[in-house]
Amino acid sequence: MDALSIRKLTKIYADKKSALNEFDLSVKQGEIFSLLGSNGAGKTTLINILTTFLKPTLGTVQILGKDLESNMQFIRSNIACVAQHVSTDDNLTLAENMRFQGGLYGLGKAKMKERTNQLVEIFNLSDYIDKKVETLSGGIKRRLDIAMSMMSYPKILFLDEPTVGMDVQSRQSMWRMLSKIKSELGVTIFLTTHYLEEADMLSDTICFIKDGKNIIQNTPANLKKFTRKNMIQITMTDSQDTERMKELLLQKDYVTEVSVDDRSLNIQVEHSQQHFFDLNTYVLSTRIGFEGIEITEPTLDEIFLDIIGERGN
Ligand SMILES: Nc1ncnc2c1ncn2[C@@H]1O[C@H](COP(=O)(O)OP(=O)(O)OP(=O)(O)O)[C@@H](O)[C@H]1O
Numbered sequence: 001m002d003a004l005s006i007r008k009l010t011k012i013y014a015d016k017k018s019a020l021n022e023f024d025l026s027v028k029q030g031e032i033f034s035l036l037g038s039n040g041a042g043k044t045t046l047i048n049i050l051t052t053f054l055k056p057t058l059g060t061v062q063i064l065g066k067d068l069e070s071n072m073q074f075i076r077s078n079i080a081c082v083a084q085h086v087s088t089d090d091n092l093t094l095a096e097n098m099r100f101q102g103g104l105y106g107l108g109k110a111k112m113k114e115r116t117n118q119l120v121e122i123f124n125l126s127d128y129i130d131k132k133v134e135t136l137s138g139g140i141k142r143r144l145d146i147a148m149s150m151m152s153y154p155k156i157l158f159l160d161e162p163t164v165g166m167d168v169q170s171r172q173s174m175w176r177m178l179s180k181i182k183s184e185l186g187v188t189i190f191l192t193t194h195y196l197e198e199a200d201m202l203s204d205t206i207c208f209i210k211d212g213k214n215i216i217q218n219t220p221a222n223l224k225k226f227t228r229k230n231m232i233q234i235t236m237t238d239s240q241d242t243e244r245m246k247e248l249l250l251q252k253d254y255v256t257e258v259s260v261d262d263r264s265l266n267i268q269v270e271h272s273q274q275h276f277f278d279l280n281t282y283v284l285s286t287r288i289g290f291e292g293i294e295i296t297e298p299t300l301d302e303i304f305l306d307i308i309g310e311r312g313n
Pocket of ligand 1: 018
């Protein structure tokens with residue numbers, strides 16, 4: 001049984017604006033799933049439907065094997081959703097916030113203590129337990145917000161841009177915590193993000209959404225394989241030689257594009273495996289100093305731009 005199974009989901013707003021257009025998707029239980037798309041692609045509309053805030057116009061959604069429309073209560077009690085704005089109470093301490101949340105879900109004293117301890121450990125919050133939330137940084141508040149949403153023992157956690165605005169360190173510690181939620185608690189995580197690096201590092205599966213349609217869904221590794229990009233990178237010894245080498249490389253009939261980044265030349269060829277040896281021999285024959293030559297994988301950024309079709313727009 002999948003955690004989510006969505007078929008031909010369509011949402012047309014009252015002003016006839018179509019936000020989801022026969023959108024299909026499946027999310028496996030226990031995975032971290034990232035939804036990526038430009039502004040207006042339909043991400044928020046989709047999360048709002050999945051978390052029962054919005055009714056779809058057409059299509060079916062099954063969550064944990066149950067039809068969304070006829071099982072709202074079951075679904076609400078098995079999911080949690082953390083929006084971009086934090087919903088912690090600044091006037092209470094961290095522990096009081098968690099207890100308050102546990103109280104809302106009707107947890108008994110023992111269960112409340114056990115769950116609070118478990119989440120404080122996973123989210124690395126023990127140093128702040130008795131601190132008033134107003135004194136905590138934005139990153140810690142965000143961690144607390146997600147920990148609070150986990151007090152209800154949800155099976156699926158929806159996160160809208162969980163690391164937006166965070167510095168690199170806080171973002172990386174959030175990734176570690178989300179991975180722990182997955183591995184230690186077995187929770188399925190469905191998140192939206194604009195950060196491709198985040199989707200790459202964190203997710204088991206990525207879906208690109210555009211104009212309310214599922215453009216492609218696969219693992220980060222397979223998405224990289226699918227792309228037709230064949231890139232070879234040469235690192236020159238001296239940055240002054242890069243332009244000269246670029247001119248020479250462009251004379252090769254299988255070289256389609258060369259871009260320069262400091263001492264590196266990124267060369268697009270027809271077939272990276274096939275042309276690597278020839279290019280290596282050729283560069284050596286020029287006697288221009290270089291430090292290394294390697295076949296490079298495309299970044300998810302490149303794949304995203306290719307798939308979404310925004311390169312050069
Ligand atoms: N309440 C609404 N009424 C009418 N149109 C809406 C409404 N909410 C969203 N839309 C439109 O539906 C489309 C999808 O919007 P949505 O907010 O779901 O996209 P998004 O991918 O979440 O974008 P962002 O990253 O900017 O939040 C957009 O064209 C948007 O203008």
